[in-house]
Amino acid sequence: MHFKTAFLCLLSIVCLAVPTFSYGVDVYSPSEAFPKIRFEIEVEAVLAKAGCNMGACHGNLKGKGGFKLSLRGQTPADDYRWLQKEHGSRRLDLFSPAQSLILQKPTSGVSHQGGTRFKTDSLEYSILHRWLEAGAPGPQANSPQVTNLIVTPLDSVVRAPRDSVQLQVLAEFTDGTLADVTALTVFEPSNLVAEVTPSGLVKRLKDGESTIGIRFLEKQLAVRVAFMPRTSRRRIKFPSSQSYIDDLVFAKLKKLGIQPSEVASDSKFIRRAYLDALGILPTGEEAQAFVQDQNPYKRAVIVEALLNRPEFNDRWALIWSDLLRNEEKVLDTKGVEVYHQWIRESFEQRKPLDQFVRELIVASGSTYEVPNANYWRANRAPDVRAETTARTFLGVRLQCAKCHNHPFDRWTQDDYYDWATVFSGIQYEEVDKNERSDKFDKNEFVGEQLVKLAYKEEYTNARTKQPASPRFLGGTAHDIGIDQARLDALAEWMTSAENQWFVKSQVNRIWFHIMGRGLVEPVDDLRVTNPPANPELLEALADDFVASGFDVRKIVSRIMNSTTYQLSATPNATNQDDQQNYSRAIVKRLDAEVLLDAQNQAIGVPAKFNGYELGLRAGQIPGVRKVKWRKETPSSGDLFLATFGKPERMMACECERSNETTLNQVFFLVSDKGIGERMEQKESRVRQLAESELPDVEVVELIYWSALCRAPNSEELQFGAAYLANIEESAAQSGKIPPTEATVIGRRKNRSPDLLIDRTVRTDDRLSNVQDLTWALLNAKEFVFRH
Incomplete structure (x- = not known):
């Protein structure tokens, strides 16, 4: 085990092609042309590499051209059945493998709406042909599973005149083997900064940063590649650092060769600080007094003063009213007003954010007398509650997993329905008759409601057609109680300092509202294939947030007192194209x-x-x-x-608000x-x-x-x-x-x-x-x- 660990550590920093090693594991290189051809591994990888099982092709819910595959090869047994048995087995010709439609179609030997996917002299063709020659064996129950992907290099900065970098992907299996699977890996750049060849060569299209999604079978991760012009990093000068925020931001800028903009003038700083912290402008008198003040610490003084003003509570009540869908159609006018008052008072009382969220999750009773119970009134079905809770408080987007395993994240359909059934015991009782003004609007309800917690048959898993077992995200099935006990357990687990989804998603949201852009974008989409712009900074902020006792004001203060926050929005020659590294203030239209x-x-x-x-x-x-x-x-x-662009609050998402x-x-x-x-x-x-x-x-x-x-x-x-x-x-x-x-x-x-x-x-x-x-x-x- 020590040899294996040492080997993996060494491998993570080596960028050259990896030959065959023998440190207690086997490493198969592409030159060995995959000595074992297994349907559930090599064949499925070929179908994914060629794009056959994508949602736009045969991985579509209804298939394409009379042929269906599971999305991204998520159920090999179904794929094998559809390939081997449907339409009289005409897709596979074991007597003359080259005549099989599975080879003829993607090579354009016969008409194929999807065009040519690979050539007859390619590795993909060779793997499928060898599989057919071997009798086209189906998936094996005891076949090894991929446990991990190792990519080198993980983080690249490519300076002109260099225009490319080669990625290498190794897959670690449960049987201890380690295989070079670069040739069968799917590479997906996030933007038009770079393009990636099928062999994993990342090429510059223009200067900038790109995230490269990497997928082999069910495992996914991402690496960042930055293409930068030739610059002399020795000439870069950084303003003084005020905290770990500046240390980590400037460290990355130095690595990229980006000179940050100058510190903003006092007049620009005071305007920005008022708008970001309070959502208002300073008066002319306040702005003029600040600019004329000679106190060298006046910026720290004004930040502290702003965080103690009542408008700070108004600002965060607005932010959370958007997220919690505080609108009149479902909650009615009185419900909206008492809910908003509760949210605002929570910030006025300096309630820690973990406590704020716990009180939302465990709430029950009258939506007028217990305002936080409106969280459940706004989210009325188990699947809606599950998706909203995961997205708002954990930064996890689950919607895709309702119909199939999530194509870009770890979540399966079973994960989705087990999580949804956690919320199945929430019921409603109408205290007042619905006096809605629009009889044609079935979503409108005017009147008091009671949120009740009562055991109900668990939510049905759409895949198995059986009741799902209540399970928290990422956990194993276990008894989490029913009724109030279930929500108590949920609130405790969700807001724990050890729950990195909660901590990172919430501190990322605070950063977004102060800096104008999240470290992770979108802010409610934390996943391995959507890495933060500065992972070390997100980790440090998360630790700081926990250490502060989940104090929103302390994190806001930390951010606003940083030099990074106080940089000018005026670009220079090195940072004019930088959109995500905070080398200058972000310009965006006011809410x-x-x-x-x-x-x-x-x-x-x-x-x-x-x-x-x-x-x-x-x-x-x-x-x-x-x-x-x-x-x-x-x-x-x-x-x-x-x-x-004020949102209608029909979605629990920052994206509903438009600043376009x-x-x-x-x-x-x-x-x-x-x-x-x-x-x-x-x-x-x-x-x-x-x-x-x-x-x-x-x-x-x-x-x-x-x-x-x-x-x-x-x-x-x-x-x-x-x-x-x-x-x-x-x-x-x-x-x-x-x-x-x-x-x-x-x-x-x-x-x-x-x-x-x-x-x-x-x-x-x-x-x-x-x-x-x-x-x-x-x-x-x-x-x-x-x-």
């Missing part, structure tokens, strides 16, 4: 609620939302839509949120009647500035501080002051266009959105000019995006 609240803050007047008192911020709205649009015309605020930019959003920003109406109100900040006795220069400065959290530069100040002073020759006419906007979007005096023009003709109306300048800044990319 719908954050953007609208920022607008209202700059204008000084809140937006109206149907069903809510005026003054409620968009980020404080408990649900999705309190008043249905067909009952009442949606307000400008309601339309804004829908246009800019669309043409419709562009038109909305320049022509929304609600923006003009809010600016017109007498209490609006815009009107107050216009009617004040302040000099034009000072008004321009205040508008910039309020909207962009910075002072205008000299060109912007000159342009703005000239605009407010009604100077006939505008900066636009003279070619002096401020960098914030190419033109100032103006409106004629009647404020009609249909008469929007690029204002180059000045009026004598100072209010109109102040409104125009403010509206222009609200359309600036600098305002709309987080940077």
Whole structure:
């Protein structure tokens, strides 16, 4: 065993071709052409390598062209039966193997809709031909199983002029053999940075990083390959490190030869910090005071202050309301409000995240009196509860395993149904008659419900047609109790500090909401074939999260105090293509609620939302839509949120929220009647500035501080002051266009959105000019995006 362990350790760092060794195990190389041909190993591997058993081909649920295979060879016995016995055995010709359809079709000897899959002089052809010559034996019950894949190199950085790297894959079997299976391994690059030949040679298509999925039979893993230009790593200079976060981020950047961007200016930092931590802008006064503060530790001071503000609780209540599907259709208005209040109070009370999740899982009773019981009201079927719980709290996507073994993860159909049956004992009792307003909407329920825990026949496994045995993910079948005891056991297991799915998925989500991109993307898809961008950093954050007692604020503080978080978004020559290594701040459009609240803050007047008192911020709205649009015309605020991607909360997924930019959003920003109406109100900040006795220069400065959290530069100040002073020759006419906007979007005096023009003709109306300048800044990319 010591020899074998030493051998495997040595092998993991060797990148050259591996010959045949003899350290207590046998290593078969491709040159030996696979001396043993077994249906369940070599033949299935050929079918996978050729793509025959993929979902788009014969691995489809209904097969293709009258021929079916199990998806990715998951059930060899079925594959053998379909090959040997269906259609009079015409697919296999044991008397003349070369005439078998299994060889004729993929080599295009006869017409094949899937085209040529391999040639007659290939290893794939040789394996199938030899199997047929041997009588086409079926799968053997005692055949060795693959226990592990060993890939070299695991992590590659390829610098120009080199343009490729060779991967080698060894498979370890239960009988102790170790075989070079590179030639029969499926390689799948994650993006267009690289391409992989059938032999495992990874070739550069352009500079960047790619994850290469590696699959042999049922085993999968992934390696990262980075193709970088020729650079001198000696010239790279890093800013000072504040914590392990910077150490690990900068270590990878150094390895890749990427120079991080400079540290962001104070004005950019304060804006970003407020938006990420609180979902609001700093006031102009707050931003100006911070920039002028000479305290060298002012960034750490402001981070601590932000985490103690009530808006932090609003921000995380919004995040978790999205995830927990807190919406009016299923939970009704009262349910939504009490649920949102419970979520917000949990963060206000600084409840550890493991406790927060445990209280959700074990909840039962009235959905009005026990707000956290709404978690089960929102997820009403065992399969929905199983999928939602795994995805939200463990970062595991199980949906695929409902119909077949998961093609990209370890989960089988049995795993899926055993997990789903854990949730089969949750029942509901209607306290009130359903007073839904839409009789055609079967999902709507208005009224109180009781969540009850009562034993019910276990969930039926769709594959075996037998009751499934309750089992936690990755565990073995055992008695986990029924009713409340089952949920207690589930909550205890799921939120344990030893449960790496829980710890890593939750700390990855925190990182995502502060940094703008998860270490694992998508954030709820943790699997071996989707590795983190920086595995060491995710491990360190997970350990820190556990050590903190699952304190969200402590992790947020750790991240925001790092130099990595405080880097500028401005790229340099080495990091302009970097999207995943945090060498610069990530630029993305603000969330719908954050953007609208920022607008209202700059204008000084809140937006109206149907069903809510005026003054409620968009980020404080408990649900999705309190008043249905067909009952009442949606307000400008309601339309804004829908246009800019506020989710309907039909899915327990970060992906339901959209931060994409669309043409419709562009038109909305320049022509929304609600923006003009809010600016017109007498209490609006815009009107107050216009009617004040302040000099034009000072008004321009205040508008910039309020909207962009910075002072205008000299060109912007000159342009703005000239605009407010009604100077006939505008900066636009003279070619002096401020960098914030190419033109100032103006409106004629009647404020009609249909008469929007690029204002180059000045009026004598100072209010109109102040409104125009403010509206222009609200359309600036600098305002709309987080940077």
